Amino acid sequence: MIAILRQHIIDRLGNDIDNLDLVLSHFEPVKTKRNQILVAQGEVCQYVYFIAKGCLQVYTYDQEANETTRDIVIEGTWCSELSSFGTGNPATENIRTIEPCELLAIDRQSFKKLVESVPQFDKVYKQILEASYNNSVYRINTFMTLTALERIKWLMQFRPKLMTRVSSKLIASYLGINKDVYSRLKAKL
Amino acid sequence: MIAILRQHIIDRLGNDIDNLDLVLSHFEPVKTKRNQILVAQGEVCQYVYFIAKGCLQVYTYDQEANETTRDIVIEGTWCSELSSFGTGNPATENIRTIEPCELLAIDRQSFKKLVESVPQFDKVYKQILEASYNNSVYRINTFMTLTALERIKWLMQFRPKLMTRVSSKLIASYLGINKDVYSRLKAKL
């Protein structure tokens, strides 16, 4: 499983990385069932995960247990509640496996040590942060204007595989529309 | 004007900062009129701005010239199109002054040099990035669920000064609702 992460890092930072094995040695493989809570809002996020296989939901919920899904993240990417992970403050979001997953987890202490001691790993962190930021900005600019129908078309164009991979309920919550509306509009395409 | 930036940095990183004067020497004071375009989508963002005084709009527009405002940023904070600034790719967002402004601008070359040569400045960059990211995540999680009325109440609670400082049209675009709807709902509070 580590091999996937090794390849991922080499793809981004090139082959000439000192200490790559040292870096990789801090990651722990984790296998999960579906519906496992990895991060709970209110608690400190202790790990950054690299998804080798599977699919995660990043979401919040309010008093009435209404869920909003900020992101659905699949294999080959990083996932964490970065704000909490970085500061040690309570997380504002939850992360849940929506499939059985194979993850590589690195804890806060190891992460901090690596960022400080391995300059190349500091770059990895910056890349994760920048990618996450760009993703969020894109999402705001895209979704704020789109109607329900346009959001569905966006999904079909840019993340078509999600539509068959995860439940309609989840998709609707990710698109920010009502599940009944999603069902109706989808039928009319 | 530089004094404001000096204070801002000291507030965040403490007083024992090497090279603070060197860092500050790379910032150029800029005074602008209102309605000045600082960054245009399609072009590379060349500066990061610290707002000493005034107010900026970060927005996108589509083919039909519909504007979406992702953020309204006021004095005491940083503003840039970070993705473009970092990579040199064309910007996807515009930045415009909505008041006469006093800004401190640092260009890409100087910025890169400082990030590499002054470890403390690297921390400044990380703080900007993390704050921007947290801001975006918060915005997604907040606005995706709220109705038009709830968004207005949110504004009144968390950014009340904006309501009198900038135009209703701009506020509406920031909240992601139609300006007529904003006008009507606001009247009923």
Place this chain on the structure above:
DNA sequence: TGCCAACGATGACAAAAGTCGATGTTTTAG
């Protein structure tokens, strides 16, 4: 394997948001 809970689709209706045109008011360049 079989049962139950969760899921997905759909019709009827309610509520919210958007559109458009008209009108009076502010702003702002010249």
Place this chain on the structure above:
DNA sequence: CTAAAACATCGACTTTTGTCATCGTTGGCA
């Protein structure tokens, strides 16, 4: 200072979105 443009509000109307109840299907777990 003034004319033109942009802005804010409002009523009437349309469209979109949300809600609720129902019903058949699916799929996960004991």
